[in-house]
Amino acid sequence: MEGLTSNAVIRFSDVSKSYGSLLALNDVSFNVEEGEFVVIVGASGCGKSTMLNMIAGFDQPSNGRIEVQGKEHSGVNPQCGMVFQQYALFPWMTVEDNIAFGLKMKGQSKAERRQHAQEFIEMVGLRGFEKAYPKALSGGMRQRVAIARVLANSPSVMLFDEPFAALDAMTRQVLQEELVKIYEQQRKTILFITHSIDEALLLSSRIVVMSARPGRIVQDIQNDLPHPRNAEVQLSERYVELKRHIWGSVQAEVMRSIEGAA
Amino acid sequence: MRAEPAVRGASSAPPLPRRRGPIAGASKLIISLVSCILIIAVWEGAVRFGFIQPLFLPAPSQIVNRAMLMLEQGTLFGHVIASTWRVMVGFVLASCVAIPLGIFLGTSALSRAIFDPVLSFLRPLPSMSWIPLSLLWFGIGESQKYSIVFMGSFAPSLLYVMEATKGVDPLLVKAAQNLGAKQKDVMLEVILPASLPQIISGLKVMLGIAWTCVISAELVAAREGLGFLIMNGKEYFQTDTVVLGMVLISLTVMATDIVFRALERRILKWKD
Numbered sequence: 001m002e003g004l005t006s007n008a009v010i011r012f013s014d015v016s017k018s019y020g021s022l023l024a025l026n027d028v029s030f031n032v033e034e035g036e037f038v039v040i041v042g043a044s045g046c047g048k049s050t051m052l053n054m055i056a057g058f059d060q061p062s063n064g065r066i067e068v069q070g071k072e073h074s075g076v077n078p079q080c081g082m083v084f085q086q087y088a089l090f091p092w093m094t095v096e097d098n099i100a101f102g103l104k105m106k107g108q109s110k111a112e113r114r115q116h117a118q119e120f121i122e123m124v125g126l127r128g129f130e131k132a133y134p135k136a137l138s139g140g141m142r143q144r145v146a147i148a149r150v151l152a153n154s155p156s157v158m159l160f161d162e163p164f165a166a167l168d169a170m171t172r173q174v175l176q177e178e179l180v181k182i183y184e185q186q187r188k189t190i191l192f193i194t195h196s197i198d199e200a201l202l203l204s205s206r207i208v209v210m211s212a213r214p215g216r217i218v219q220d221i222q223n224d225l226p227h228p229r230n231a232e233v234q235l236s237e238r239y240v241e242l243k244r245h246i247w248g249s250v251q252a253e254v255m256r257s258i259e260g261a262a
Numbered sequence: 263m264r265a266e267p268a269v270r271g272a273s274s275a276p277p278l279p280r281r282r283g284p285i286a287g288a289s290k291l292i293i294s295l296v297s298c299i300l301i302i303a304v305w306e307g308a309v310r311f312g313f314i315q316p317l318f319l320p321a322p323s324q325i326v327n328r329a330m331l332m333l334e335q336g337t338l339f340g341h342v343i344a345s346t347w348r349v350m351v352g353f354v355l356a357s358c359v360a361i362p363l364g365i366f367l368g369t370s371a372l373s374r375a376i377f378d379p380v381l382s383f384l385r386p387l388p389s390m391s392w393i394p395l396s397l398l399w400f401g402i403g404e405s406q407k408y409s410i411v412f413m414g415s416f417a418p419s420l421l422y423v424m425e426a427t428k429g430v431d432p433l434l435v436k437a438a439q440n441l442g443a444k445q446k447d448v449m450l451e452v453i454l455p456a457s458l459p460q461i462i463s464g465l466k467v468m469l470g471i472a473w474t475c476v477i478s479a480e481l482v483a484a485r486e487g488l489g490f491l492i493m494n495g496k497e498y499f500q501t502d503t504v505v506l507g508m509v510l511i512s513l514t515v516m517a518t519d520i521v522f523r524a525l526e527r528r529i530l531k532w533k534d
Contacts, residue, residue, distance in 0.1 A: 105442035
């Protein structure tokens with residue numbers, strides 16, 4: 001607000017977070033612009049989930065300011081839709097009802113919700129599974145439902161907390177490709193957490209590398225790899241160069257955290 | 263941040279086929295049937311051949327005769343229906359208060375602190391101990407029976423519900439809030455359905471307790487009902503009536519349990 005130019009959707013200003021005497025996040029400042037796909041990479045315990053939780057309003061910073069669309073939020077902010085690693089689907093609801101949950105909270109009628117949900121059911125390729133309960137779905141399908149559920153709620157920001165970490169490698173790859181497609185269609189602002197450098201390189205328009213605890217930003221790289229990021233791109237020199245570059249700082253941080261723990 | 267990346271994923275694997283013992287399905291039914299017939303036959307024989315005095319334990323045939331007689335007189339079902347109705351009214355009333363209150367208390371630490379002393383006091387009181395007060399307050403009419411069932415099943419039901427809400431995955435609450443759910447929505451749309459399986463299994467136990475309550479209430483003061491039937495049989499030394507009353511209690515509880523289970527399967531069809 002203080003005369004800052006860009007149309008940043010998320011703005012971290014000198015944000016620190018501590019739990020008791022444990023400093024999880026130390027003086028982080030960065031912006032996410034509208035339509036960016038930012039992937040945050042870091043070793044375990046670097047405070048990246050804490051960042052997402054604070055953006056979504058589940059947690060508040062100990063110091064500094066977090067603004068979403070120019071406003072500080074004191075409670076949970078449904079404008080930041082979160083996709084969780086453990087899917088967090090409501091097991092007593094069908095696929096359709098899960099996806100329409102946010103719309104129900106907005107007070108839409110049943111018919112409106114159904115129609116609206118159908119659009120997203122088709123977007124994530126779950127046609128025919130409208131009436132299925134989550135127990136009948138595979139992990140990949142469950143995560144599709146979770147993504148559709150957030151999309152249907154039309155948030156301005158989508159937050160992904162290691163969403164594919166629990167999936168097998170094949171499913172993960174399929175979902176990564178689908179997510180890129182959805183991103184290209186919807187142009188949502190996305191903040192995505194992972195500890196896989198390859199995942200970061202495949203998905204992002206920008207990569208932020210975090211240090212081990214207390215979390216700080218150690219690298220902020222524009223990902224200029226061409227689309228689509230197929231096998232050819234993944235074997236290109238630029239890809240390998242970026243990977244080596246990121247791995248260099250991640251490795252140092254991992255070593256630091258291991259030594260710190262020992 | 264997360265030390266157990268693949269744990270949840272594991273739950274998506276198909277469940278192992280249920281292990282069956284050496285006896286399964288139809289053969290189990292046959293064995294149970296044979297055992298049932300055998301016990302009745304031995305019992306019948308023991309009375310007929312004079313090993314047991316009919317006054318102490320009448321033969322099954324005598325009990326059946328008594329039942330037939332009461333059927334002809336048209337009083338048999340009256341007793342069953344009277345008791346079942348009392349159980350249902352008291353039990354439904356208790357559940358209607360215990361479920362919402364339990365969910366509210368389960369999610370609010372402040373209200374828990376307020377209600378805890380009262381609950382801790384009420385919980386250990388057996389339903390029998392309420393009989394004198396309930397007679398004083400409600401007389402010997404139907405509402406006294408309802409109140410006994412209510413008092414006997416309310417406090418434990420409430421505790422079951424509160425306990426059930428504790429088992430709800432906080433991640434689901436988080437997801438709901440993230441999708442715009444307010445406090446009220448979280449309670450109605452998340453906590454209630456998520457804890458329903460636990461609540462229902464608690465209520466199943468409560469239903470048994472409600473039956474104990476109604477029988478004890480009827481033993482003390484009633485003109486109808488299975489408890490009354492037993493007590494009345496005792497007055498006239500009609501042991502067959504006493505045992506018939508016991509058999510009817512058992513059969514009715516079994517029947518309600520079957521209905522309850524069917525209901526449970528319907529409500530919880532999303533459960534694995």
